[in-house]
Amino acid sequence: MSSNAVERRGKSSAAAVREPPGEPLPSAVGAWQRRHVLDLDDFSSEEISLVLETADAMKEVLAREVPRVPTLRGTTIITLFYESSTRTRSSFELAGKVLGADVINVSAAASSVQKGESIIDTTRTLQSVGADILVMRHKASGAPYLAARHADISVINAGDGWHAHPTQALLDLYTMRSRLGDVRGRKVVIVGDITHSRVARSNLWGLTAMGAQVVLCAPPTLFPVGLDPADRDGCDELALPPVRFDTNLDRAIEGADVVMALRMQLERQQSGLVPSLREYSRLYQVNSQRMARAAPGVFVMHPGPMNEGIEISMEVAHGARSLVEEQVANGVAVRMALLYLLARRR
Amino acid sequence: MMTTDQPPILIRGGRVLDPGRGIDFLGDVLIEGGRIAAIDERVESPEAEVFDASGLLVCPGLVDIHCHLREPGFEYKETIETGTRAAARGGFATVCCMPNTDPPADSRATVEYVQRTAAAMGAVRVLPIGCVSRGRQGHELAEMGELAEAGVIGFSDDGSPVADAALMRRALEYVSAFGLPIINHCEETSLSTEGVMHEGWVAVRLGLHGQPPAAEEAMVARDISLAELTRSHVHIAHVSTRGSVELIRHAKERGAPVTAEVTPHHLTLTHEAVAFTAEGANTLAYDTNAKVNPPLRARDDLDACLEGLRDGTIDAIATDHAPHEAVSKMCEFDQAAFGISGFETALAACLSLVHEGKLDLPTLIYRMTAAPVAALGLERFVPGLGSLAVGAPGDVTVIDQEALWVVEPEAFASKGKNTPLAGRTLRGRAVVTMVEGRVSFCAEAAIAS
Numbered sequence: 001m002s003s004n005a006v007e008r009r010g011k012s013s014a015a016a017v018r019e020p021p022g023e024p025l026p027s028a029v030g031a032w033q034r035r036h037v038l039d040l041d042d043f044s045s046e047e048i049s050l051v052l053e054t055a056d057a058m059k060e061v062l063a064r065e066v067p068r069v070p071t072l073r074g075t076t077i078i079t080l081f082y083e084s085s086t087r088t089r090s091s092f093e094l095a096g097k098v099l100g101a102d103v104i105n106v107s108a109a110a111s112s113v114q115k116g117e118s119i120i121d122t123t124r125t126l127q128s129v130g131a132d133i134l135v136m137r138h139k140a141s142g143a144p145y146l147a148a149r150h151a152d153i154s155v156i157n158a159g160d161g162w163h164a165h166p167t168q169a170l171l172d173l174y175t176m177r178s179r180l181g182d183v184r185g186r187k188v189v190i191v192g193d194i195t196h197s198r199v200a201r202s203n204l205w206g207l208t209a210m211g212a213q214v215v216l217c218a219p220p221t222l223f224p225v226g227l228d229p230a231d232r233d234g235c236d237e238l239a240l241p242p243v244r245f246d247t248n249l250d251r252a253i254e255g256a257d258v259v260m261a262l263r264m265q266l267e268r269q270q271s272g273l274v275p276s277l278r279e280y281s282r283l284y285q286v287n288s289q290r291m292a293r294a295a296p297g298v299f300v301m302h303p304g305p306m307n308e309g310i311e312i313s314m315e316v317a318h319g320a321r322s323l324v325e326e327q328v329a330n331g332v333a334v335r336m337a338l339l340y341l342l343a344r345r346r
Numbered sequence: 347m348m349t350t351d352q353p354p355i356l357i358r359g360g361r362v363l364d365p366g367r368g369i370d371f372l373g374d375v376l377i378e379g380g381r382i383a384a385i386d387e388r389v390e391s392p393e394a395e396v397f398d399a400s401g402l403l404v405c406p407g408l409v410d411i412h413c414h415l416r417e418p419g420f421e422y423k424e425t426i427e428t429g430t431r432a433a434a435r436g437g438f439a440t441v442c443c444m445p446n447t448d449p450p451a452d453s454r455a456t457v458e459y460v461q462r463t464a465a466a467m468g469a470v471r472v473l474p475i476g477c478v479s480r481g482r483q484g485h486e487l488a489e490m491g492e493l494a495e496a497g498v499i500g501f502s503d504d505g506s507p508v509a510d511a512a513l514m515r516r517a518l519e520y521v522s523a524f525g526l527p528i529i530n531h532c533e534e535t536s537l538s539t540e541g542v543m544h545e546g547w548v549a550v551r552l553g554l555h556g557q558p559p560a561a562e563e564a565m566v567a568r569d570i571s572l573a574e575l576t577r578s579h580v581h582i583a584h585v586s587t588r589g590s591v592e593l594i595r596h597a598k599e600r601g602a603p604v605t606a607e608v609t610p611h612h613l614t615l616t617h618e619a620v621a622f623t624a625e626g627a628n629t630l631a632y633d634t635n636a637k638v639n640p641p642l643r644a645r646d647d648l649d650a651c652l653e654g655l656r657d658g659t660i661d662a663i664a665t666d667h668a669p670h671e672a673v674s675k676m677c678e679f680d681q682a683a684f685g686i687s688g689f690e691t692a693l694a695a696c697l698s699l700v701h702e703g704k705l706d707l708p709t710l711i712y713r714m715t716a717a718p719v720a721a722l723g724l725e726r727f728v729p730g731l732g733s734l735a736v737g738a739p740g741d742v743t744v745i746d747q748e749a750l751w752v753v754e755p756e757a758f759a760s761k762g763k764n765t766p767l768a769g770r771t772l773r774g775r776a777v778v779t780m781v782e783g784r785v786s787f788c789a790e791a792a793i794a795s
Contacts, residue, residue: 038630039630041551041630118673118676118677119677119678120676120677140678140679140680140681141552141553141554141632141679142552142553142554142630142632142678142679143678145629145630145631145632146632146677146678160553161553161554161680162553162554162555163552163553163554164553198553201551201553224549224550225545225546225550225556225558226545226546226547226548226549226550226556227547227550231546231547232547233546233547233616233618233644233645233646234645235547235618238548238551238618238621238622239547239548239550239551240547240550240551
């Protein structure tokens with residue numbers, strides 16, 4: 001097994017990553033130095049633009065009659081999900097397959113401790129088996145960092161606890177850019193459970209890097225203590241970027257170019273963070289009346305899965321201004337771009 | 347463990363510092379028959395073995411009133427033997443060990459096991475602490491009278507708070523019969539819930555569940571009220587927040603029977619240590635070795651703890667040495683055990699405060715010797731403890747304040763390699779630790795001199 005693994009790995013590095021034939025890739029792909037994609041907290045606007053431009057090329061591949069290219073032939077991608085997921089996992093799987101990679105899906109128990117095998121062991125095992133890129137989702141914040149620190153393969157964070165979901169933020173940026181052009185100066189309102197949202201955190205980094213104006217809106221019980229710039233011990237350079245916070249959605253939404261609703265987990269009500277879903281939807285639901293206060297041409301987004309009728313009304317979720325399905329479709333192109341950039345660097 | 351037929355030892359020419367008795371001069375200390383025999387600017391003893399302490403600091407053996415030796419039950423984390431060796435290397439001559447073992451020290455048998463093992467294997471003096479509640483379950487009182495007879499120096503369910511206020515009240519009333527303190531880990535768990543670090547901007551960035559300072563302060567306030575109600579002694583373990591310091595300060599001004607301690611890590615490390623390593627601000631560390639309960643707090647809390655230490659609101663420095671086996675820390679942050687292996691870095695970490703001009707040396711040494719002894723009333727168990735008075739136990743720690751050394755957990759005597767200071771260069775360390783006239787630890791450099 002181990003000699004096989006060595007052989008395989010040798011072969012995989014020998015199989016040079018090819019450019020997707022016929023597609024104009026951004027000339028800056030050579031500037032990509034990153035081995036892992038763990039969060040967007042250290043991405044420059046140039047790096048984000050590079051990913052989005054690479055995703056443009058991938059989108060053209062996806063538009064073909066037979067969307068298959070041999071670019072990542074010989075590359076093995078393993079998705080390791082400790083939490084259930086439909087869209088993220090299938091999106092990565094498809095992204096890998098379109099590029100010709102071998103994709104193996106590993107379902108792990110809810111917790112490495114319960115399973116009796118540590119993340120470090122699992123990661124090293126998958127590396128020995130021959131994985132080149134590990135796509136990992138885990139309910140514990142920081143888990144992909146642990147994997148990245150203890151193995152030599154590339155790690156993509158597909159969502160860790162409340163901490164980060166960088167590929168979601170990139171596909172959100174891609175979707176906004178495709179509709180709005182530059183997001184610089186645009187007002188993006190993220191509404192919902194900010195405390196427990198990895199999507200909000202990664203979007204905060206990404207949107208800020210790209211110059212958008214972010215407003216967070218939540219009941220105070222779902223807005224994390226310590227996000228307020230007053231609570232930072234003067235460590236502004238290390239804290240999450242400064243943002244506006246508003247507890248009133250009617251006010252926050254005024255003039256918004258994009259409204260992003262977050263999923264309201266039902267257990268938040270059970271743990272007493274909001275009095276009832278009824279009250280939550282009365283105060284924080286993104287609906288037509290509220291959308292009318294936003295800028296003309298406003299778009300609505302949602303990372304999914306949606307609780308229609310709670311955080312977002314059905315007519316808005318499926319209305320003309322909704323980009324929800326486009327987000328999902330763009331997710332494949334953005335993940336192809338990341339897989340390509342990571343594999344190319346290897 | 348201690349024998350008294352050691353040859354006399356003369357520690358010559360050091361800066362003799364016993365702040366509990368206002369002593370600070372260049373001179374000699376003679377230890378004979380396991381006790382301090384003479385202390386003066388010049389002491390002659392022809393038959394004594396002479397240790398040249400010029401350029402070094404000669405103090406009473408350090409006293410740690412809060413540590414976890416893990417035995418019985420968790421010998422894979424630490425044993426009394428390894429833990430006390432680690433203590434000796436850290437300059438501690440006396441340690442008080444918490445009862446959260448397995449079985450917990452809620453019976454005479456377990457307390458006596460600890461005492462016997464310490465006598466046979468221990469490198470330093472071990473004074474056990476007994477449980478407040480049976481099985482540390484927080485429901486009914488342990489047989490504290492029997493534990494007192496067995497020789498415990500106080501009671502604590504440390505590792506957990508005494509959550510039930512009525513039980514805490516009854517415990518305080520009951521132990522007043524023996525004149526012993528209740529040492530409480532103050533944490534209102536309905537507020538701290540699943541918190542794994544300090545609630546603040548670092549936790550937000552890391553996406554980790556935080557413990558608000560109020561979780562500690564709510565119980566500190568409760569315990570102060572109960573101490574005043576019962577006129578019985580509460581000792582607040584590991585104070586970590588500004589609010590706690592202020593509550594204790596006001597309580598002491600009223601004359602409430604309250605004492606308190608702070609750990610070296612709560613004086614020197616902030617919650618930033620969880621996320622950011624020295625190497626790169628943007629590679630989040632999720633350092634499980636900085637996961638400790640109470641959590642490392644914000645800069646303002648550190649400042650308040652330091653101020654409390656200076657003005658006496660906080661009586662003592664205590665390590666809360668909490669060793670763990672590797673697996674407990676080599677995992678997701680949420681899953682990792684709380685605790686820092688502290689014996690072997692405590693003194694150097696605290697000396698950094700002296701080097702930075704934040705704390706004067708006599709105050710530091712006082713808070714690690716006479717002050718902890720006074721806080722818990724240990725004098726009644728070991729007369730003269732924490733001092734260099736003639737007739738006191740021959741416990742002496744010789745310190746090289748300037749020695750630069752790199753923290754290498756693999757080289758620890760402790761089984762617990764869990765320190766957030768790994769790889770850091772620290773300045774100052776114990777070079778000799780003597781317990782009742784016997785050398786428990788002597789650094790190689792000290793032998794060479």
